[in-house]
Structure formats: structure tokens, C-alpha cells
Amino acid sequence: MATTLFDLSGKVAVVTGAGANGGIGHAIAVGLAQHGADVAVSDIDEEGVRMTVAEIEALGRRADGILCDISSPQQVEAAFAAVDQSFGRVDILVNVPYAFPSRVHPDELTLDAWHKTLAVSLTGYFLCAQQAIRRMLAQGGGCILNIGSIAGASALGRGNFPYSVAKAGVNQMTKELAVEYAGQGIRVNAILPAQVLTPSFKRAVLGDPRFSEKLTQRLLVGIPLNRLLEPEEFVGPAVFLCSGAAGAVTGVLLPVDGGNLALNAGGNHIWPVD
């Protein structure tokens, strides 16, 4: 008999940053639907939302598109009110969006850029989590999945400063919320990706004229699997963490990073060693 361990039938998932742009949120939204969930597809990209909704409906699942900038408390409140109207419950929240300012050294960073980065990448996650938790408490449970980054666990340099600080905050938010609500049946976990070949990564990192072609080689030295990752590789870990298979898993920061965080800077996966 086939296992139902990873079955999400009957669950309602809210996925922020789920516009169909080839990113991690898009892959996870479709992946959750492939495993049975109905999905509230949220993003600031109207066309992207429309396309993801169509993809999910084509799978025979229910989907609703909700435009929402997660840095706006009013928009987040309205988005969850819309989810109440459409679906009547929230079983799963996946927080995905991020903001990244122009890359400068920390001593050159403007306060405005700092605030804008944290408003989306950290405060936005809190605002969505708070709305979801209020509903999950009333329902008697649920789960939250935050998309963090290896940048929240170890320093990357290269102008990552405010982004990395926000991601470190996401890590601690994950653990604090997990502990606060474990007794009420709400699980909170995070996935920490290494470099993923999404269109925005290709544009913002590989396409940055200040980085030479050597950057990819440098990144690969830090990834024992010896390749950059694909957005679809986040579906399995996300489905696991959002499903009954992970019923005892909360407060976990799961690296999905090809081994990056396991590797000590003095280690090497490339032989012979120069």
C-alpha cells in the first residue's frame, strides 16, 4: 500500500513569493499542490500570481491569487482576510520573499536600504507568521516554513550584510516561534538554501558586472555536491517539513545546500588538493 506520510490532501497552504518566476516559492507552491494541498498564491507580481494559480488549478487543486507586499502590515492583514474568505483556514504558511539592496560595503550602506531589506526579509516574515499563528491557534495546529539562507548561518561578504543579518533573524524567529507554540500543535521550521539557479540569482549575482566568471568556481569550492542547486530541489524538503512525516520536527534549520554548511573552510571536496 502506498504511504500517505507526505499527503497534504485537505490542507490549505499560503505561499508568499509564489509568483511564477522560476523561483523557489513558485516551485514549492506547485509542489505542495502536487501533494494534495490547496494553495493561496501570494506575491507582488500580478502576472506571476496568475500563472502559478493556473498551474495549480491544472493539477486539480484549488488555488487563489492574492497580491500582497509582505512588508505592509495592512496588506498582510488583508491577504489573510482574503484567505479566510476563500478557504476558511490556514494549515501551512511558507514565507519566501526577500529584498536585497544594491551591494555596497557595510560602511556605505544607507539607513533606508537597511530598513527596506529588513522590512521584507525579516519583518514581513513576522507579519505573515503572526496572522497565520492566530488562525492556527484557533484551529488547533498548523505549520510554518521559513526560507532562510546559508547567509544567516555563516558570513558571505560581497555586500550581503543586511540580507545576512535578516536571514540570521529568520533563523532565530523560527526557533523562538517553534518553542512558543509547540504546545499548541504549531510547528515552525526553516530551510537554508545555498546558491540556487533561480532567475533572480542569475540576474543579481551571476549577472553582476563586479563579479568575474570565477565567482561560480568559488561558490562550487564551498559546495561538496559540486554544483549550484535547482529550485525544484526544494520541493521534497518543503513537502516533508509541512507534512505529517515531520510531525515531531520543529525548530529545525534544515540546510538544503549541497553540503555547504557541513564544510569547514579548511576542508576540501576536490582531489587532488592543490
Ligand SMILES: NC(=O)c1ccc[n+]([C@@H]2O[C@H](COP(=O)([O-])OP(=O)(O)OC[C@H]3O[C@@H](n4cnc5c(N)ncnc54)[C@H](O)[C@@H]3O)[C@@H](O)[C@H]2O)c1
Ligand atoms: N536563489 C538563491 O541562490 C538563494 C540562496 C539562498 C536563499 N535564498 C532564499 O530563497 C528565497 C527565494 O529566493 P529566489 O531566488 O527564489 O527569489 P525570487 O526572486 O526568484 O522569488 C522571490 C519572489 O518574491 C516576490 N517578492 C519580492 N518582494 C516581495 C514582497 N515584498 N512581498 C511579496 N512578494 C515579494 C518576488 O516577486 C518573487 O516572485 C528567498 O528568501 C531567498 O533569500 C535564495
